[in-house]
Amino acid sequence: MTQSYLAPSAFKSLDVFLNTLKVGTIVRTPGDFNAFSFDPAYRLTGGVPVLSLSFRSATGGLRKDPQPMVGVLPAFFANLLPEDKLRAALEKHHAGDVRPGNDFDLLAALGADLPGAVRVLATDGSEIRAPHEEGALTKARFSLAGVHMKLSVMKNAGKSRGLTLPLVAGEGQYIAKFPSTAFPGVSENEYANLALAEAIGMDVPERELVERSDFEGIPKDFQTFADGKVLLTKRFDRGAGTRRVHIEDMAQVFGVHPSRKYEGAAYHDIAAAIATAVSPAAALEFVRRLALAVITGNGDMHLKNWSLIYPGEGAAPELAPVYDLLSTVPYSPADSLALSLGGEKSFKAITAARWKRFANRARLPESGVLLAVSETLERVNASWWTLPERTLIPKRVLSRIDGHIKTMTTTLSVD
Structure with missing residues (x-):
């Protein structure tokens, strides 16, 4: 049978897979409504392997299919797509096949190579328009979340x-x-x-x-x-060969669209979610990573910069490796935390009292949280000042990072 090739804008239905297992279908209807429904066979499994915790009910199993949305995809799928300059570059790269701002078109174009183990393919078996059909070079058909080029x-x-x-x-x-x-x-x-x-x-x-x-x-x-x-x-979501390991970021966990990644939840919400889905020990590891962001002045640790990973059969999550670590204060001296920590975002306001409030809201022991913060501070100061890689940073940028670490050392050392 001759394989048919279509432009992404021509697709009306997309099947969703976790590796090779079909989990559901996304349908585009007139009026640009996008509806996702779970495959009946996958629903009978109770949702294993896990597509997203946002689809799991409090009593186990899967929630009802999400409501159709106009012009955008459900939050889980929208968060698989790039943003800002990276999205603009991919839309330009696929100009003529992908309409600017159209989530469904872009997902159809990039669906074979998404973050984690998710694959989104045409329901009727059609493939994206082949590059050789137009005499063009190989197209970039990957999707990475985020705005950075x-x-x-x-x-x-x-x-x-x-x-x-x-x-x-x-x-x-x-x-x-x-x-x-x-x-x-x-x-x-x-x-x-x-x-x-x-x-x-x-x-x-x-x-x-x-x-x-x-x-x-x-x-x-x-x-x-x-x-x-x-x-x-x-990439920690890729194994040997073409094996894929499923991941989801916290915007997906909370069902928040990318446009709300700075406001859809607070840090204590993330900690509580990790404690429930993974373990209290994993939640305290999250606290250490959060403390590192505070100490080094990383103001961009929004919901999409924290992830869960589903190893093995994908039935239970673990805390994914930490990523997108950098100090933002050299570029924006007045920068603050991306999300609220104990009711505050200003770095200099993150005192022990704020960590205690965070612990209570996250339902974690105060003593455990404060110990995780103090140990992280101690380890940073024991390593940063002699770290060989710091010498690679431009002097002006390094000076501002050093100044912030010194300030936060004083702030966090005062009870």
Whole structure:
């Protein structure tokens, strides 16, 4: 049978899979209504492997199918798509096939290579318009959440040993984050902060700094004009070969659309959710990571920068490795926390009293939370000042990070 090829804007129905297991269908109806329904066979399993905790009922099993939405996808699927400049680049890259601002079109175009183990494919078996049909080069057909200009890439095994876009969906084993003209030294900043997190005992992805010249065939729509290193991190949602490991971020857990990632919940809500879904010990590990964000001045740890991962059969979540670690205060001295901590966002207001309020709201023991914070502060000061990677950060940026850590050391050391 001859394979049919369609533009993403022509698709009317998409099947949703976790790896190879069909879990449901998204249908687009006249008027641009998007409706998701669970597959009857998947519903009989009670929702195992887990697609999202947001779809689980309090008594177990799956909730009713979510209400159809006009013009946008249900929150879980909307959070699989890129935002801002990265979304604009992908829409431009697929101009003519994807209408700007249309979630369904973009999901159809990128659905074979999404974050985690989710795959979204045409119900009738049609494939996205093949590049060779138009005599074009291979299209970038991956989706990564977030706004930063980035690519999902693979390392060539040939003589060139360079980095390139994968030819097969899911083969991208690394995320390449490109430098920014607005934020000098951002790659080195994040690289050093990841090294710090690892030095104090946190689970972080493998990473390295590479040159732009190491990449082959970057589509022009993803080119940036900034000079500097590219941060390459190993994807923890990809296993050997094309095996995928399911993940979901906290915006998906809470059923919050990307536009509300800075307001859809507070940090104590995340802690409470982790304590319930994973364990109280995992919630205290979240506290350590949150304390690190406070100490280093990371004002961008919104709902999409915390994730759960579903290893093995995908029946139960664990806390995913920590990611998107960098200090934002060098670029915005008046920056504050992305979400509320004990009723406050200002870094300098996050005293022991605020941590106690956070603990009570999260239903965690005060003593355990305060110990996690104090131990993190002690470990940061024992590691940061001699950390080899800090020397890679531009001096002006490093000076501001150092100043913030000193200020927060004083703030957090006062009962």
